[in-house]
Amino acid sequence: MSGQPQPVEPATESAPLLSVRDLHVAYPSLGGELPAVRGVSLDLEVGQTLGLAGESGCGKSSLAGALLRLLPQGTKVSGEVLLNGEDVLTMKPGRLRAVRWTSLAIVFQGALHSLNPVQRVGQQIGEAIRLHSKQSGVSKRVGELLELVGLPARRASDYPHQLSGGQRQRVLIALALACEPRLLIADEPTTALDVMVQAQVLALLEDLQERFGLATIFITHDLSTLAAVCRHIAVMYAGRIVEQGPSTEVFANPAHPYTRGLAAAFPIIGDAAFRMHPSGLPGDPPDPRDLPGGCPFHPRCPAAVDICPSTPVELWPAGPDRSAACVHVSGSPVST
Amino acid sequence: MSAAAAVPSARRIVWLRRRRALAGLWRQYRQHRPGMVGLVILALIVLMALAAPLLADPAGLKAINTTDNPAFATPSEFGPLGTDNLGRSVMTQFIWGSRISLVVGLAATVLAMLIGSIVGIAAGFFGGWTSAVLMRITEWFLVIPFLPLAIALAAILGPSIQNIIIVIGVTTWPSTTRLIQAQVLTLKERDYVDRSRALGATDWHLMTRHILPNALPLILANTTLTVPIVILSEATLSFLGLGDPSNASWGQMLDDAFEAGAVTLEAWWYIVPPGLGIMLVVLAFTLVGQALEEILDPRLRDQRA
Amino acid sequence: MSPASLLEVRDLHVEFPTRHGLARAVDGVNLRMGSGEILALVGESGCGKTTLARTIAGLQLPNAGEVLVRGKPLTHGRRALREHRRTAQLIFQDPTGALNARQTIYEAVAEGVRIQKVPGDEEQLVAEALGRAGLRPPERFFTRYPYELSGGQRQRVIIAGAMVLNPGLLVADEPVSSLDASVRGEILGLMLTLARETEIGILVVTHDLGLAWNIADRVAVMYLGRIVEAGTTEDILISPKHPYTQALLSVVPEIEQVEQRILTGEAPDPARIPSGCRFHPRCPLVESGEAARLGIEERCRNDDPLMLPACHAVAPPAAVAMESR
Numbered sequence: 016m017s018g019q020p021q022p023v024e025p026a027t028e029s030a031p032l033l034s035v036r037d038l039h040v041a042y043p044s045l046g047g048e049l050p051a052v053r054g055v056s057l058d059l060e061v062g063q064t065l066g067l068a069g070e071s072g073c074g075k076s077s078l079a080g081a082l083l084r085l086l087p088q089g090t091k092v093s094g095e096v097l098l099n100g101e102d103v104l105t106m107k108p109g110r111l112r113a114v115r116w117t118s119l120a121i122v123f124q125g126a127l128h129s130l131n132p133v134q135r136v137g138q139q140i141g142e143a144i145r146l147h148s149k150q151s152g153v154s155k156r157v158g159e160l161l162e163l164v165g166l167p168a169r170r171a172s173d174y175p176h177q178l179s180g181g182q183r184q185r186v187l188i189a190l191a192l193a194c195e196p197r198l199l200i201a202d203e204p205t206t207a208l209d210v211m212v213q214a215q216v217l218a219l220l221e222d223l224q225e226r227f228g229l230a231t232i233f234i235t236h237d238l239s240t241l242a243a244v245c246r247h248i249a250v251m252y253a254g255r256i257v258e259q260g261p262s263t264e265v266f267a268n269p270a271h272p273y274t275r276g277l278a279a280a281f282p283i284i285g286d287a288a289f290r291m292h293p294s295g296l297p298g299d300p301p302d303p304r305d306l307p308g309g310c311p312f313h314p315r316c317p318a319a320v321d322i323c324p325s326t327p328v329e330l331w332p333a334g335p336d337r338s339a340a341c342v343h344v345s346g347s348p349v350s351t
Numbered sequence: 352m353s354a355a356a357a358v359p360s361a362r363r364i365v366w367l368r369r370r371r372a373l374a375g376l377w378r379q380y381r382q383h384r385p386g387m388v389g390l391v392i393l394a395l396i397v398l399m400a401l402a403a404p405l406l407a408d409p410a411g412l413k414a415i416n417t418t419d420n421p422a423f424a425t426p427s428e429f430g431p432l433g434t435d436n437l438g439r440s441v442m443t444q445f446i447w448g449s450r451i452s453l454v455v456g457l458a459a460t461v462l463a464m465l466i467g468s469i470v471g472i473a474a475g476f477f478g479g480w481t482s483a484v485l486m487r488i489t490e491w492f493l494v495i496p497f498l499p500l501a502i503a504l505a506a507i508l509g510p511s512i513q514n515i516i517i518v519i520g521v522t523t524w525p526s527t528t529r530l531i532q533a534q535v536l537t538l539k540e541r542d543y544v545d546r547s548r549a550l551g552a553t554d555w556h557l558m559t560r561h562i563l564p565n566a567l568p569l570i571l572a573n574t575t576l577t578v579p580i581v582i583l584s585e586a587t588l589s590f591l592g593l594g595d596p597s598n599a600s601w602g603q604m605l606d607d608a609f610e611a612g613a614v615t616l617e618a619w620w621y622i623v624p625p626g627l628g629i630m631l632v633v634l635a636f637t638l639v640g641q642a643l644e645e646i647l648d649p650r651l652r653d654q655r656a
Numbered sequence: 657m658s659p660a661s662l663l664e665v666r667d668l669h670v671e672f673p674t675r676h677g678l679a680r681a682v683d684g685v686n687l688r689m690g691s692g693e694i695l696a697l698v699g700e701s702g703c704g705k706t707t708l709a710r711t712i713a714g715l716q717l718p719n720a721g722e723v724l725v726r727g728k729p730l731t732h733g734r735r736a737l738r739e740h741r742r743t744a745q746l747i748f749q750d751p752t753g754a755l756n757a758r759q760t761i762y763e764a765v766a767e768g769v770r771i772q773k774v775p776g777d778e779e780q781l782v783a784e785a786l787g788r789a790g791l792r793p794p795e796r797f798f799t800r801y802p803y804e805l806s807g808g809q810r811q812r813v814i815i816a817g818a819m820v821l822n823p824g825l826l827v828a829d830e831p832v833s834s835l836d837a838s839v840r841g842e843i844l845g846l847m848l849t850l851a852r853e854t855e856i857g858i859l860v861v862t863h864d865l866g867l868a869w870n871i872a873d874r875v876a877v878m879y880l881g882r883i884v885e886a887g888t889t890e891d892i893l894i895s896p897k898h899p900y901t902q903a904l905l906s907v908v909p910e911i912e913q914v915e916q917r918i919l920t921g922e923a924p925d926p927a928r929i930p931s932g933c934r935f936h937p938r939c940p941l942v943e944s945g946e947a948a949r950l951g952i953e954e955r956c957r958n959d960d961p962l963m964l965p966a967c968h969a970v971a972p973p974a975a976v977a978m979e980s981r
Contacts, residue, residue, distance in 0.1 A: 214907035295841020542753035
């Protein structure tokens with residue numbers, strides 16, 4: 016149902032839809048650069064869901080911004096972001112604008128400042144459509160999009176403050192789908208929402224993924240949500256991916272001590288091991304300006320050994336389709 | 352028991368940190384060129400005012416002492432700036448006049464800011480009837496034009512330095528009140544105010560320990576921008592003949608000059624210096640005030656992050 | 657041993673005037689809590705749990721009902737409030753906003769000491785409180801400012817500031833929701849330790865059921881201004897009886913085996929509370945027709961269930977037991 020030009024070549028059978036190669040993102044600041052992403056590589060197939068887990072400062076939002084080149088002026092970005100073979104980072108501005116939203120769209124957190132508070136909701140969705148296609152039939156399409164996300168079409172004339180948190184989130188999803196992208200990036204879409212509303216929004220996202228074959232990157236700090244919603248997950252820490260693999264396996268049996276600590280912070284109701292036993296990790300996420308040497312997690316790691324501060328870590332295989340950046344997984348003998 | 356030994360030095364450390372914060376402020380200020388220009392001008396004028404006894408003989412201000420001097424002498428004939436109609440050196444009057452202008456300017460500003468801040472904080476903090484009454488009073492003052500009110504007050508109180516200060520202070524405070532009240536409205540919603548209340552703090556404690564310190568940057572920036580207004584007000588009132596004739600400020604000088612017919616006689620050396628002086632002081636305070644505003648605001652934002 | 661009543665809330669009502677009418681944020685709440693106990697008050701946004709917490713802490717004036725701490729009713733005269741605040745303290749959700757950025761950590765913790773004129777050496781009290789909150793060595797934190805600390809450390813400072821008054825009751829409003837997940841465990845562990853070691857009672861207000869499972873002895877579930885179910889954590893979270901609690905638990909991501917019962921829509925406005933059972937417009941039992949089959953649908957629409965669990969479908973013997981008294 017679109018008269019829109021097909022923005023990007025359809026993916027071939029073998030090549031992934033999105034391929035990120037050695038992405039680095041650094042922000043300029045007084046006293047040097049602030050490295051936010053320090054070499055991330057990942058692949059995403061058509062229709063695949065990938066969860067990106069991590070806490071504040073791990074670089075996940077910078078990564079999301081880099082994929083659409085939405086980072087502030089002056090940010091240093093290097094590496095490759097191949098969308099169907101085309102590198103987003105080196106696209107000319109005209110091509111980038113055409114690709115943005117039509118191939119690749121972002122759903123932000125539904126806070127009031129993600130939507131223009133003085134514009135009606137329908138107008139904002141309409142704007143996205145008008146920027147990328149012909150002018151006719153826009154309000155009809157807006158109505159269709161709102162119904163798609165479970166809102167009555169007449170809500171198009173509401174202002175953002177007239178909607179609840181869950182409804183705003185749905186509007187953002189409708190906005191992201193306006194140009195029928197193949198890839199959706201959801202950046203903390205349910206973080207500020209209640210449990211029940213969160214479940215509604217997650218169910219909606221799952222339904223949309225299935226219906227339209229959307230590939231999705233789901234970014235959040237809530238590991239338990241990811242396990243339920245994504246087939247694969249990657250865990251980020253201090254700008255790097257420290258573990259990746261099928262989500263149920265990673266959640267049930269983490270290979271990296273950070274993942275283990277993070278998973279333990281989400282108690283399983285009914286499981287006696289969590290009863291009266293709050294667990295987490297000591298210390299705090301590291302300051303990107305002052306990263307520890309070797310493995311950046313070692314100061315907080317319960318399984319740290321003497322080689323950890325000095326051994327550069329990389330993602331070593333930790334099972335079929337799994338990898339982890341920990342010396343205990345590297346295969347080489349480690350003295351405990 | 353190292354706590355007892357550590358804390359006296361801890362208090363000193365807090366002062367050292369405050370000094371370091373001020374040093375940081377100064378460093379930033381130094382880089383602000385317009386601000387530095389304003390500061391230099393201000394420093395020169397203040398120095399001149401302070402050094403008045405060294406620079407000019409105060410006896411030269413009284414007409415009885417200058418009967419021997421030529422009247423309306425041009426600068427080339429007498430002294431650096433010539434004389435007025437009574438033979439008094441314009442330079443002497445200029446130097447000594449700076450004192451009055453500055454003193455009145457600063458004192459009236461302090462008075463205005465004091466009243467304005469108290470009313471603003473009270474109105475913002477208490478809300479309800481208190482706020483309604485206070486803000487209506489404020490608006491009443493705002494609505495009445497400054498000049499008629501000032502003239503009426505000055506006429507009632509009589510001409511003297513103290514009265515001028517009172518008149519200007521009382522007519523200038525309302526403009527800051529609204530600004531402060533708005534700021535206090537947002538400040539009192541902050542969580543740390545709630546926390547203090549939960550600890551059992553009285554309203555007085557909340558206002559003085561939490562609201563006031565956080566409203567201070569706004570008050571300070573506003574103060575430096577109010578001084579020029581006050582100085583101009585003083586000049587205006589003096590020029591209209593409501594000033595203190597025995598303590599001549601620059602505005603008074605202008606009044607005297609006009610009364611003595613300096614315009615028809617083209618005695619520019621009597622009119623230009625005081626006018627220029629007023630203009631420079633106003634410019635200097637404005638530059639400094641704007642520089643402070645710029646510096647203090649982003650710092651606040653950074654600190655809160 | 658009957659839980660010696662540290663806190664008792666009797667038929668509390670708190671209302672706010674809003675554009676749509678009178679919002680009954682707390683609409684008749686009864687609660688009991690003992691010393692050394694951790695009670696989790698769970699519910700979604702708009703259910704009134706924060707209003708209830710603030711009322712118990714003395715920051716909000718109730719319209720009706722009583723709050724009793726250690727048997728003494730809370731009145732709002734100046735002296736009474738001050739005394740109340742020595743016994744009941746509040747922990748805030750956002751530790752960053754709750755600390756005045758211009759005060760050092762020492763001043764932040766000492767503030768309570770000075771306001772309440774707590775007897776003893778001020779520096780010692782502050783050092784002890786910081787130490788107990790896990791900030792060691794305490795002296796190192798005296799001269800720091802909040803922006804130099806991490807989120808977890810700031811929350812510890814807030815806890816220290818509350819503990820320095822030696823309160824008997826701590827009301828914690830979403831104490832860890834704004835902190836990173838890996839940091840939560842420490843703060844929760846601290847609260848657990850405090851409850852066990854100092855006999856302090858902690859009322860934790862949260863939307864996170866996992867948190868309740870982690871540290872709470874008892875759980876009370878709130879919906880639209882009322883407590884709809886209460887009991888021990890095991891009872892409520894493993895075998896919930898109220899349909900709302902059941903629905904909440906079914907959507908918690910960690911539990912995969914239970915079929916999800918996603919409720920439609922969002923909780924209605926507290927200014928327009930439904931008649932009868934306030935949950936009936938969203939209740940899965942009503943929607944699926946189960947209520948009609950049980951013959952209680954009429955009651956669901958018209959009778960306000962005043963027992964606990966607040967549901968007409970719960971086994972009659974419990975309801976009958978209430979009536980027969």
